[in-house]
Amino acid sequence: MDLGSLFQFAVSRHPDWTAIVEAERRFTYREFDQLTTNIAAGLQSLGIGQGDRIVLVLKNRLEMSALYWAVQKLGAVFTPINFRLSAEEVRYCIEDAEAKAVVYEPASEEAVLQATASWSPLRIGVLGAAGAEVTYEQLAASESADWAKPRISDDDYCLMLYTSGTTGRPKGVPRTHKNEYGAAMAHIIQNRYEKKESTIGVMPLYHTMGIRSLLSMAFLNGKIVMIPDYAPQLTLEVLEKEEITCVYLVPTILHDLLYHPDFKKYNLSKLRxxxxxxxxMTTALVQDCFRELKPDVFVNHYGSTEVYTFSVCDYLDKKPGCAGKPGIHQELRVVVPDPDGKSTPDDVVAVGEPGEIIVNLASIEAFQGYWKRPDANRKAIRSGWYFTGDMGVIDSDGDLYVVGRVDDMIISGGENIHPIEVEDVIAKHPKVSEVAVVGLPDSRWGEVVTAFVVPSDHSLTVEELDAFCKESPDLANFKRPRRYVWVAELPKSPVGKILRRKLRSGEYTQSEPMMKESAS
Structure with missing residues (x-):
């Protein structure tokens, strides 16, 4: 099943149902099908065909979604990247992908024009972006009667996402129609979605979470409401107005919504x-989600761009923070961590012992290797298994807990300490808004456990928080932070991941009180 055909099946089933919304613009499945076919015909007339990579540097807007489905109909490869990237980063991705075309808007115009100054694929502009050779509006007005629909194989590439590149050059992750079909169906089943669900398009379409929301809604004749410029209040307004039934978000956004001062003014009763x-997600935030939203289904999905599903947990009321059991297409193991890459899939650790999480690449959801990166393949892929770089523990029930990155583990005084278990305790303090824990160099201990705290109440003192940690039955004393730093905000990636490397390197804004050592 190629994705373009699956979209066409949805159009045939319920042509008059709403497919996509952005502000006052609304398209039925029939209308959106015609628009995306026009765009596909326009791209084809410009010489773009099967297998060609099209790089998109756009916000999460309706035009980007339309281009996604047009590219699928064409058999080309949708290659989205973060619209906030620098000119050099955009240039690298365009050249690495050997892009046939690049689509951009005013927000990314400067970076794209600089990136394509010496060598340029076809430039396609959205919303009047300067320097374009063709506009989105021209494509949308194309004549679709004579366009030639290609024959597409399940094993053809349809998508290439670039990893964030936090430890080096971004890596292209090519994914096939089969991979994306399998991931979408797993998402539908694991989140218990039904026909005519509705969701918000706030997670970026250059991220696997955004793509998953887009596909799952289309396969179920659901509605997706695009939000190009995320803001908590706007998102709350959309959730209420559009009677959104399901969301798939990073914890940061759920935190923003629940703790927004106007949260209780909105009727979110349709959100189930x-x-x-x-x-x-901290235990405190999990509990607040249950209390404030009372969901029928609440799922922690653990996965990656490369494979999509590793594991899922839908019993967070019983085990907050648990990553659960392998997904419907997956097998996973926890093995001896080895930064030199010498561990094998057979080096399985004992129950309750931390190790590196690995997953079987035989899954329909799994990629088979990075784009033009044999070095990355050698590090991450061994004997048909993907080595995630994540640390985890499997408990006596066979449930997985993710305890951080292999590189994030703190070794203090010879003891291994995982940041998440410390963060989970600190986050329960009523005066703490957010917290991240890292190890900072220390001449005596090697590394010292350091908590970077965003207080919700500025009366919070280091002494008060340290006492709270000492009194917690869930935190051994040797794991307690020895340093506390009050910060204005935590550095995060565009999809809400805390960038611990920036905390280690001092890239944050400190607030009162300044860094302080706790009593031993």
Missing amino acids: KLGYAGAA
């Missing part, structure tokens, strides 16, 4: 299904 991924 919550999913989160992309980062760990």
Whole structure:
């Protein structure tokens, strides 16, 4: 099943149902099908065909969604990147992908024009972006009667996402129609979605979470409401007005919504299904989601761009923060962590012992290797298994807990300490808004456990928080932070992941009180 055909099946089933919304613009499935076919015909007339990579540097707007489905109909490869990237980063991705075309808007115009100054694919402008050779509006007005629909294989590439590149050059992750079909169906099943669900398009379409929301709604004749410029109040307004039934978000956004001062003014009674991924969620936030939103379904999805599903947990009321059991297409193991890459899939650790999480690449959802990166393949892929770089523990029930990155583990005084278990305790303090824990160099301990705290109440003192940690039955004393730093905000990636490397390197804004050592 190629994705363009699956979209066409949805159009045939319910042509008059609403497919997509952005502000005052609304398209039925029939209308959106015609628009996307026009765009596909326009792209084809410009010489873009099967297998060609089209790089998109756009916000989460209706035009980007239309281009996604047009590219699928064409058999080309949708290659979205973050619209906030620098000119050099845009240039790298365009050249690495060997892009045939690049689509951009005013927000990314300067970076794209600089990136394509010496060598340029076809430039396609949205919303009047300067320097374009053709506009989105011209494509949308194309004549679709004579366009030639290609024969597309399940194993053809349809999507290439670039990883964030936090540890080096971004890596292209090519994914096939089969991969994307399998991931979408797993998402539907694991989140218990039904026909005619509705969701918000706030997670970026250059991220696997955004793509998953787009596909799952289309396959179910659901509605997706695009939000190009995320803001908590605007998102709350959309959730109420459009009677949204399900969301799939990073914890940061759920945190923003629940703790917005106007949260209780909005009627979110139609919102019955919550999913989160992309980062760990504290026990306190899980409990607040249950109390304030009372979802029928609440799922922690753990996965990656490369494979999509590793595991899912839909019993967070019993085990907050748990990553659960392998997804419907997946097998996983926890093995001896080895930064030199010498561990094998058979080096399985004992129950309750931390190790590196690995997943079987035989899954229909799994990629088979990075784009033009044999070096990355050698590091991440061994004997048919993907080595995630994440640390995890499997408990006596067979449930997985993710405890951080292999590189994030703190070794203090010879003891291994995982940041998430410390963060989980600190986040329960009523005067703490957010917290991140890292290890900072220390001449005595090697690394010292350091908590970077965003207070919700500025009366919070280091002594008060340290006493709270000492009194917690869930935190051994050797794991307690020895340093506390009050910060204005935590550095995060565009999809809400805390960037611990920036905390280690001092890239944050400190607030009162300044860094302080706790009593031993």
